[in-house]
Amino acid sequence: MHILPQGQHSEEEINCSVSDFISTFKVGNLLRKCNAEKQKGIPVINIFRYKFVNVFSRSSMYMQMKTNHFSGSFSKNTFYRFLNDPRFNWLRFTTLLALAVIKNFFDPLTSDDRADVFIIDDSLYERAGYKCTQMASKVFDHVSMKYKKGFRLLTLSWSDGNSFVPINFSLLASSNETNQLGDFTKVDNRSLAGRRRKMAVTKAPDVLLELLNYAVNAGHSAKYVLFDSWFSNPNTILKIKEMNLNTIAMVKISSKITYEYEGSRLNIKQIYSRNRKRRGRSRYLLSVDVKVGKGTKDEPSIPAKIVCVRNRSNKKDWLAIICTDMSLSEDEIIRIYGKRWNIEVFFKTCKSLLQLRTECHSLSYDALTAHVAIVFARYMYLSVYQRKDQDERTIGEIFYVLLQEMEDITFQHSLFILVEAMTASIKNILHITDEQVEEIYKDFFFRLPEYMQDALTSDYKVA
Structure with missing residues (x-):
């Protein structure tokens, strides 16, 4: 059985996997533990869920509103206030969510003899509007061996060699004033936003130890810690x-x-x-x-x-x-170190598929931190559903299958609305019986192209 449904399905069936992930790992409770609570109006979990699944649509929030396809029950300003709120502890959120995913799902599937590992690495997070972005800097990219504009995304993750789960991260900026490009206005270091910015300008090896210590204190464990030179x-x-x-x-x-x-x-x-x-x-x-x-x-x-x-x-x-x-x-040392390659696949997936660099255009450092945390949660979701039922597809294949299914839903939903509206109009104007309506529908159905007939057969029974 494949972990994500293929073919024609209702919108409720497609969203079932996301709802299952959110309820199984108590994402709403974790958000509350991390200060992400509503002051009034819309529940935070509703906004989080929209941001979480929006990657599977081919249009941004802006385009959805322009084309009247936005399905959220909140305004654009509410959405941006959610991302920009400096009180939300996203470091704690990803750490606790990863802990729930690993302990409740992956650990029972992992043999005690298997060497699970922490993997630490960083990747360039480029920003186009770097001059206006808070904390943006010229940072050294040790892959290209050049200075580039943006951040270094330092990430701590866990892997058992089969599955990969990101735990926490820090968007590192430069502590050298000559390399600082964006807004470095000081924030009270006693606040969460201030501590987040202080970590950003700390040396990477020290942040590495801080992230690792934070994860261990939260309950994470592994046999080895892997990192490059x-x-x-x-x-x-x-x-x-x-x-x-x-x-x-x-x-x-x-x-x-x-x-x-x-x-x-x-x-x-x-x-x-x-x-x-x-x-x-x-x-x-x-x-x-x-x-x-x-x-x-x-x-x-x-x-x-x-x-x-x-x-x-x-x-x-x-x-x-x-x-x-x-x-x-x-031989064991060489074999275990080979698991470090999983984090390179993770960075590639986040940038190419999960819109790490392209989805969020906010200039706020807090909003960028929130965006990265939600991208990490998306990857955890894909990791869980890749592992279920021993699915052999890669994370990328699963992403594209789900993306295609979400497009099918949009088409189906629109077609159903048109058919139902047409049926209601016929009954209201002509005052005909249900049997006559059924005959008209059958005649209409068999005049449609085959792909439209396939879309309708899942919900409409044709004799």
Whole structure:
């Protein structure tokens, strides 16, 4: 059985999966816990639901209102007040929603022997109107190795190797005044909005630890923490170990970062050059035990294993992976680190399908934070329904199936309205019996094109 219905279905059936997700994981209660409560008028969950499912329509709120297809029971101003409200704690919302999804849905499906992981990475979040956007900056994109305008979306996520769930995030700006482009007006640091902006200009490794600590305190757990070389430094690895978590990360190839190896302080290049490499078809070139940290009273050292592997994109080059769990074999370290690729798929999906960059044009930092949080909730929804019934389709395939079905609903709904209006007019003007109306309808039905007949047969029975 496919997790999302295909073919012709009523609007109630299509929206059933969204309603089930919202009720199963008590999204309304989570919003209230995060200060997202109505002061008067429209319930917050109604506005959240509209924003949540609007990605599956091909028109924006503006175009829906222009073409009289807007189905919301609230005004445009109410919708924007919801997004711009600085009191809503979106960091807590995504953390708690992810916890409910993982503990109540994914954990029972995951074997205790499977290595679940936290994955941390960042991605560029570009903004076109950067000069007017609050906190927008010139930020360094370590993929293109260039400065670009917008934010760095630092994300903490969870994966069991099969499914992926984003947990929380921070839109990072620049702390360097020369790189600050938008409005950096100071906000009271005691307020939620002030703390959110303070985190935005904090160094990424420190925010990484803050997001991880927030998730752990909320009840999240995993066996390992994965990240690439951009965040890999001894201080971060030591701090993560203090949280009783083990790290598997790419080693930064730098002469400034050293490890204790055979009684000497050596950088990774020196360690690699001192040892003989494995030959043949071995999955790795070198494996050595080192100690991370200075080994002083203030910074005690911890044991770790460094595994060097061939760079698949350049066979003459090599890469190094560090692991603080000494019980793991080299093959297991390589296999588990491979799960980090899931977050790259996540970023691609959010940008290409879930309208991370294109849907929200607000200039408010709080509104952008709300938008990213709802995009994360959309991805959790797709992850849940991909996993149900062992569906083999990718997240992208599920998105397009649902998108196509929502278009079918719009067509069906419009066609039903026309037929019902025509039937009512015939009965009112001609004063004919129900049997005569049925005969007229049959004649009308069989004159329609086949695709219109298919759309009507789900609700209208034709003899």
